[in-house]
Amino acid sequence: MSTRIRPRAARIAATAAVLGLGVMGAQSASGATQDEPTSTPVPISTPDGQISSYVINTKANPGQVRKVEKAVRSVDGTVIQSWPQIGVVVAHSTSADFRTSVVAAAENAVDSVGPTRSVAVSEGTPDGSQAPWGPGKGQHEAVTKKRDVSDLTTAVASDPLEGDQWDMQMINVPQAHEITTGSPDVTVGVLDSGIDPDHPDLANQIDRASSVGCTDAGRPRTGEAAWAPTTSDHGTHVAGTIGAAQNGVGIVGIAPGTKMASVKVVNDDGFIYPEYAICGFMEAGLKGMDVTNNSYYVDPFEFWCGDQPEQAPAMEAVRRAVEWSTKQGAVHAAAAGNSAYDLSDKTTNDSSPNDAEEPTERVINSSCKDIPTELDGVVTVSSIDSEGALSSFSNRGLGSIDVAAPGSRILSTVVQDDGWGTKSGTSMASPHVAGVLALMTSAHPAWGPEKLASEVRAQATDTPCSTTSAGAECVGTPEENSYYGDGVIDALAAVR
Incomplete structure (x- = not known):
């Protein structure tokens, strides 16, 4: 039996500063070796009027997250969910220039921002309320069969299959x-x-x-x-x-x-x-x-x-x-x-x-x-x-x-x-x-x-x-x- 503890061969960049459409320090932070080719770019279109989804990375503290949230709203974006524990904000926007706009508005608080999908958001944008979850666009209520299983035993010698x-x-x-x-x-x-x-x-x-x-x-x-x-x-x-x-x-x-x-x-x-x-x-x-x-x-x-x-x-x-x-x-x-x-x-x-x-x-x-x-x-x-x-x-x-x-x-x-x-x-x-x-x-x-x-x-x-x-x-x-x-x-x- 093996007893080695093996680290992952190539670590993912933890602190790369990716702002708007540019990359700072990409080669050293990307995990690729010097003799490898650069990967092929895959441009993602986020045209005006389309609801697009983004993640925005900042420092993992509430003050920086609030600063990014304020920046999102100032450029007419919608804050969907914030995770201050890790400095991540999920946002929606219908502006083609959202990435560059939010970076400028956040005044150096943004480490990186990028889209999360190559198409429009199918489920729509939550209204921000804390009401119980309900089906939105593209979602359906679960079908519940209401089977009573309270009489099932919890420990037997074997199961038939x-x-x-x-x-x-x-x-x-x-x-x-x-x-x-x-x-x-x-x-x-x-x-x-x-x-x-x-x-x-x-x-x-x-x-x-x-x-x-x-x-x-x-x-x-x-x-x-x-x-x-x-x-x-x-x-x-x-x-x-x-x-x-x-x-x-x-x-x-x-x-x-x-x-x-x-x-x-x-x-x-x-x-x-x-x-x-x-x-x-x-x-x-x-x-x-x-x-x-x-x-x-x-x-x-x-x-x-x-x-x-x-x-x-x-x-x-x-x-x-x-x-x-x-x-x-x-x-x-x-x-x-x-x-x-x-x-x-x-x-x-x-x-x-x-x-x-x-x-x-x-x-x-x-x-x-x-x-x-x-x-x-x-x-x-x-x-x-x-x-x-x-x-x-x-x-x-x-x-x-x-x-x-x-x-x-x-x-x-x-x-x-x-x-x-x-x-x-x-x-x-x-x-x-x-x-x-x-x-x-x-x-x-x-x-x-x-x-x-x-x-x-x-x-x-x-x-x-x-x-x-x-x-x-x-x-x-x-x-x-x-x-x-x-x-x-x-x-x-x-x-x-």
């Missing part, structure tokens, strides 16, 4: 359950499309008081309608792997003794914009969540480039939110991505921005990050199949992958008919790690995020290179390689 969970057998979950099924004091934030509040395997597992919706332009909203799924059961499937109840119904999750908070960061069109992710991580920190699972990349860029002034500000804002929530005690697991891409050898990309009519074929470099999975302190998870080989769709990369986990044809909970079904992706691999981290937190409550992230790697099973159906090259040693990172997670070793 448990024998079909090959993934749990592979990573020694049944053996780990002989030691712990997790503590009810531990909460896993599922940053995703929402968790079905009425599913018999999940209804008693949700921490409703901590659950929150972030898709109302990045402003946190409470109440079931804000955090329940509407158009996707992705989050419900993820949640089942993490914590489906041990109740004689369906499947059993990795940490059924813990609780899960539904943190909805996916809108009804399937996008996770930066302001949604920022809200999700901040709420995880504010509500004291212990673990978060992040089975997504932040839209609209599969890779956000630190050397591009229109992309660097949003990446920096998300980085700040991840860092702050980590300092509050949350450890983060994230999917490596499904593009069969080598994250340690970035050259080109043709999928972004994915909210535009046509994405841009572009050159990228090491300053370009899949976020949040490539941010410092996040456990990056690749996917393996039932034979233990890297899944053909999984991203890889020596120094980029931390651990591997099952992600092909994973049986878990789905919304339709309150049932169960299989899905594949690194989205399915990451919650295995989040579940193991929840067990580890339960078994070792004094461990902080850094220790937990280090130990989940140290306790992983060293695995030599294999091949996939795509024949992608694997490089490295059994102790650390581009497919498995530090190895395949082991729930038993993690809690023993």
